[in-house]
Amino acid sequence: MKGRESRDRSTAVPSTRAYVLHPDIRHEGRRRLPEHGLAEAVSLAAALPDLEVLGAEVVRLPRVHPGMLFGSGKVAELKAKFAELQVELVLVDGPVSPIQQRNLEKEWGLKLLDRTSLILEIFADRARTREGVLQVELAALSYQRSRLVRAWTHLERQRGGFGFVGGPGETQIESDRRAIDDQVIRLKRQLDKVVKTRELHRAARRKVPFPIVALVGYTNAGKSTLFNRATGAEVLAKDMLFATLDPTMRGITLPSGRKIILSDTVGFISDLPTQLVAAFRATLEEVLEADLILHVRDIAHPETNEQAADVAEILQSLGVGPTTPQFEIWNKLDLVDASQREALTVQAETREGVFPVSALTGEGVSRLLDAISAAFDEEKTERLLAVPFTDGRRRAWLHAEGVVLSETPTETGFAVTVRWTARQEKRYRDLG
Incomplete structure (x- = not known):
C-alpha cells in the first residue's frame, strides 16, 4: 500500500466485495469478547468508502496453523463460501504472516489484508494534511520492510548448500529493502521539515x-x-x-x-x-x-x-x-x-x-x-529560582507567563522570585 492523497468522493468507485474474519485463538488470553472484536473489525471495514462487506464471522482456533493460519477443513469451507458470495477481498482481524497471506491468497484466489494493513489503508484514505500523508507513507513502508525477509524464504529453499552465497531470492530482498530504505530516508527528510514547522508553532504557543x-x-x-x-x-x-x-x-x-x-x-x-x-x-x-x-x-x-x-x-x-x-x-x-x-x-x-x-x-x-x-485556578505558591545567564529561554518564559514577582542579578545569573501554580511549575521544569 502506498500513501496517497484523499480520494475524490464525488467519483463513483466500484465497491470491492469483502468478507471479515475474526480469529478467536484459544489460550490467547484477550480481554475482549470475540463477538465485539468482530463488530469492531466490520466497523473498520465500513470506514473505507469503496468496500462492501458481504458477511463476517468469528473463526475459533485451538491453535494457529503456521502455513495457513486456519486448519485445512476451515480453509476449504471458507473457499466454497467465498466462491458462492463472489468475494474479492478477505479481511482478517489479526496478524497474518507473509507466508500465511501468500498461501491463503493462492488457495482462495483472492486478495487478503490483515488488521494492520486495513488500518493503514484507512489512515491513507483519511490523511488530509501534508504531514498526515507523509506519516502514513512512512508507516506503510516500515510495515512492508518488516515482511520482506519472511516473504522471500520460499525462494531461498529452491537452492541447496549452506547458504553462504545466498539463495536466489536474496538479490530481490536486498533490492526491495534498499528501495524502501531510500524512500524512508526521503520521507523522513520531508517530515523533519514539517516537524520543525510544528515545533515553531508549538514554541509560539508556549509564549x-x-x-x-x-x-x-x-x-x-x-x-x-x-x-x-x-x-x-x-x-x-x-x-x-x-x-x-x-x-x-x-x-x-x-x-x-x-x-x-x-x-x-x-x-x-x-x-x-x-x-x-x-x-x-x-x-x-x-x-x-x-x-x-x-x-x-x-x-x-x-x-x-x-x-x-x-x-x-x-x-x-x-x-x-x-x-x-x-x-x-x-x-x-x-x-x-x-x-x-x-x-x-x-x-x-x-x-x-x-x-x-x-x-x-x-x-x-x-x-x-x-x-x-x-x-487552572489552582493554588499558587512562591518559589525562589536561580536562573543562569545561559538559560535565557526559561527566563523569557517566566516573564511571558507573568509569574515573576522580583528579579535580582547575581554573579552567575538571576535570582527570580515567582508565584505560580503546580501546572506552571511543571511546564517550567519541562523546558529544561
Whole structure:
C-alpha cells in the first residue's frame, strides 16, 4: 500500500466485495469478547468508502496453523463460501504472516489484508494534511520492510548448500529493502521539515499564557463532536472509526472568561500498529504538551472499560505520566437508558474528575467547561529560582507567563522570585 492523497468522493468507485474474519485463538488470553472484536473489525471495514462487506464471522482456533493460519477443513469451507458470495477481498482481524497471506491468497484466489494493513489503508484514505500523508507513507513502508525477509524464504529453499552465497531470492530482498530504505530516508527528510514547522508553532504557543487541553480517547468515542460543541468548529464528526486523523487546534473562551487552546487528536484503537504509533508520535506530542487531558469514553459501548484500558496503555507508551491532570468524560449519555443514566450519574459523583455528558445534545457540557476553567485556578505558591545567564529561554518564559514577582542579578545569573501554580511549575521544569 502506498500513501496517497484523499480520494475524490464525488467519483463513483466500484465497491470491492469483502468478507471479515475474526480469529478467536484459544489460550490467547484477550480481554475482549470475540463477538465485539468482530463488530469492531466490520466497523473498520465500513470506514473505507469503496468496500462492501458481504458477511463476517468469528473463526475459533485451538491453535494457529503456521502455513495457513486456519486448519485445512476451515480453509476449504471458507473457499466454497467465498466462491458462492463472489468475494474479492478477505479481511482478517489479526496478524497474518507473509507466508500465511501468500498461501491463503493462492488457495482462495483472492486478495487478503490483515488488521494492520486495513488500518493503514484507512489512515491513507483519511490523511488530509501534508504531514498526515507523509506519516502514513512512512508507516506503510516500515510495515512492508518488516515482511520482506519472511516473504522471500520460499525462494531461498529452491537452492541447496549452506547458504553462504545466498539463495536466489536474496538479490530481490536486498533490492526491495534498499528501495524502501531510500524512500524512508526521503520521507523522513520531508517530515523533519514539517516537524520543525510544528515545533515553531508549538514554541509560539508556549509564549502565549493559555493552557492546552487535549482530547484523547478510543476511536469513535465522540471527541470531534465534543470539540465542535465546545469550539463551534466544524470538524468532521461521523459515526465511524477514525473520522478524525489530522489534529485540530482551536483557541476558545470558556464561560468563565478564561481562554484555553483545545486540541482534537486521532482516536486510539486496540492493537494499534506499532508502525503507526511511531510514525504519528510527532502529532501525538500535542498530548505530551497538554496541561490537561480529557479522556473521552463512549460510555454506552459494551466494552467501554476495555477501550479505556487500551487508551491508558497507549498514553503510557507515549510517555504521558501521572503528573499530567486528566478528566474522564463519559460521553454518549443520550444512548443510555434512563435507569442506567441515573446509576452512571451517581457513580460519577463519587469519583473526582469524572463528567457524564452528551456531546450530541449538550447535556453536561457546561458543567465540564466550568470544571476545566476551575482546574487552572489552582493554588499558587512562591518559589525562589536561580536562573543562569545561559538559560535565557526559561527566563523569557517566566516573564511571558507573568509569574515573576522580583528579579535580582547575581554573579552567575538571576535570582527570580515567582508565584505560580503546580501546572506552571511543571511546564517550567519541562523546558529544561
